[in-house]
Amino acid sequence: MSIVLAIHGLAKSFGSLRVIEQVSLELEDNTCHALIGPNGAGKSTLINLISGTLAADAGTIVLANQDLTGSPVPHRALAGLGRTFQLTSIIPTFSVLQNVTLAAQAKDGSSLRFFARVAEETRLNERARAVLDMLDLGDRQEIRAADLSHGEHRLLELAMAIVAEPKALLLDEPMAGMGRGESEALVETLVVLKQSIPMLLVEHDMDAVFKLADTISVLANGCIVASGNPDEVRADTHARAAYLGGGAE
Secondary structure: OOEEEEEEEEEEEEOOEEEEEEEEEEEEOOOEEEEEOOOOOOHHHHHHHHHOOOOOOEEEEEEOOEEOOOOOHHHHHHHOEEEEOOOOOOOOOOEHHHHHHHHHHHHOOOOOOOHHHHHOOHHHHHHHHHHHHHOOOHHHOOOEHHHOOHHHHHHHHHHHHHOOOOOEEEEEOOOOOOOHHHHHHHHHHHHHHOOOOOEEEEOOOHHHHHHHOOEEEEEEOOEEEEEEOHHHHHHOHHHHHHHHOOOOO
16 A cells, blocks of 8 residues: 555644654555544644644655645645545535535635636536535535534535545544434445545544544554554553543543
């Protein structure tokens, strides 16, 4: 398998507080790499460093052989780094289809056109509808985004990330606030999706993590203390202490 996303020696401090210390990990094609650990471990901070919403003090971030270290968020997105649930911008009064079509339009570099022009672009609308059908939102495409349930709202955010055709996808606690049935349905969707879009996942639901992840890294006090496949992590003393001894960050 080829390496899609490579993180080496990433570090971040806030004053004298060292939050992330020399973290390195790799995301391979057609896989899910899960990042777990207790509250305060630095998981969300690490995702923010990779996505560019926080600047790293040291280290490198390389996506598909393109060095993104120091690049702003828009540049990382155009390079193919996608992120769900915190950075997507849903317009509540627009329909589900309109939101996803706008995301597709932004990927094509035409986000400053008037929406009337977007509606005429058959290709973008077809791409948006195909993604909505894949996520079982096809029958909801004409309703306002504001009228979606919490679980459907999460799926819409995922659709907006997918339609941009990212090379790698950052998922920061995608199951948060979902009911058991909604979480299980999303896991099944992501199991299929990772075959075409590799993903780095932060998630507190351990059932979801062990169903989805090909590789799991355990973060504690800003450092990776264990990494391996699910069976290896289950058997690792440090890993078990970290992820069974705390909740989600």
